Structures are given as C-alpha cells and as structure tokens.
Amino acid sequence: MNIYINDLSKYYKNKKALDHITLHLSSGIYGLIGPNGAGKTTFLSILCGLIKNDSGTIEIDEVKFLSDDFYHVFGYVPQSPALYVDLTCNEFLEYICALKSIDKNQIDHTLKLVNLYDQKYIKIKKLSGGMKQRLSIAQAIINDPQILLLDEPTNGLDPSGIHEIRELIIRLAKDKGLTVFISSHILSEIEQIADRV
Ligand code: ADP
DSSP states (O other): OOEEEEEEEEEETTEEEEEEEEEEEOSEEEEEEOOTTSSHHHHHHHHTTSSOOSEEEEEETTEEOOSGGGGGGEEEEOSSOOOOTTSBHHHHHHHHHHHHTOOGGGHHHHHHHTTOGGGTTSBGGGSOHHHHHHHHHHHHHTTOOSEEEEESTTTTOOHHHHHHHHHHHHHHHHHSOOEEEEEESOHHHHHTTOSBO
C-alpha cells in the first residue's frame, strides 16, 4: 500500500497547525516526532477522517482520498484511550463491532492478538494502564485496517507498559503487514521502534 500526502495544510481559525506537509508512506513503522503543539494529533486526525484539511490531498494507491469509504482502511488509537470503564473488555468490543458494523466473532482473535484474552470478562476500570492501551489498540485493529495510527501510545505508562506496547506494535507491523504511523515527542522512544522517523 502506498499513501501519498501532498501539500497538506490545516488552520484553526488564524492559527496554522499544518504547513504544506508532503510525505510518501509505504509499509513499515513510521515515527512522527515533534514537540507538543507541533501538529501531530492534527495530522493523524486528518488521516483517519476525524477532521478535514483546508488544502492538499491524500491518495492511497493512486486513488484520491475524498470519500468516507476509505476510513475503514485506518485504525486510530487516540492519545487518551476512549474507553467505557464500566464495561468489560468483551462488552466494549461488542459495542465497537456494532459501531463499525463488523461481526462479533472477531473479538476473541483480537483479544488474543493484544494479549488480553484472559481479561475478556474483566471490567475495564480494573485493568492496568498498559492493558487499557492494548484494549485501545484492539478497538483500532478489530476491523482489520491496513494502516494503524497511534497518537503518543506510551504516554503515561510505566517502563514495563512501554515495553509491552512497543513489542505489540512491532509484532502487528510484522505479522499483519500493517503500515504503522506512531507519534511521540520523545525521540529516543520513537527511534527504538520506527523504521523511519
Ligand atoms: P501535537 O499533537 O503535536 O501536540 P496538535 O495537533 O494537538 O499538536 O496541535 C497543533 C496546534 O494546533 C497547537 O498549537 C494547538 O494549540 C492547535 N490546536 C489543536 N487543536 C485545536 C483546536 N481544536 N482548536 C484550535 N487550535 C487547536
């Protein structure tokens, strides 16, 4: 899969958040590094269709990215996991399956992929920070996207949580052939995981 991002710009009123970004991505793990406020979240949000760019184009395999039909190509892991903590992992993923119109039989397989199968019937509020982040990754990959976008996925995790997430991302990129786009404001963190920064 090839993604061509051409001359992408975004303003919030008069504030310039993205200034003519041009990038070509294919497979592998890409790291997006920049200080807070640099525009990383804005960029990832445009890619997954949460907000619109003001100018520029995104093309996937030579097809212009204009239609909502493309958004299933992306899985998005937001900076703060958006989870309903009173639900169990299973209930939460059933809800995500209903939202994304996919079969619930994907749940077990996805929980196994992120190493949370033993927590299937545990309430989310009882999970550790690293487990919550892995569940957030589960909701992003359950519909089998081709591109996984992760916004500062190790923020606030302890060293073992960071290690688990890093290993999981590398495994997903390798085993599922996903193109991964991961943002961080910590260069050393991103250098350990990304093929290209
Ligand atoms: P990063 O993810 O790199 O920290 P962001 O994409 O969140 O950067 O923000 C880029 C810039 O755009 C910042 O200056 C931020 O204050 C501004 N910004 C982000 N979201 C909004 C918004 N909804 N309204 C106004 N300004 C925003």
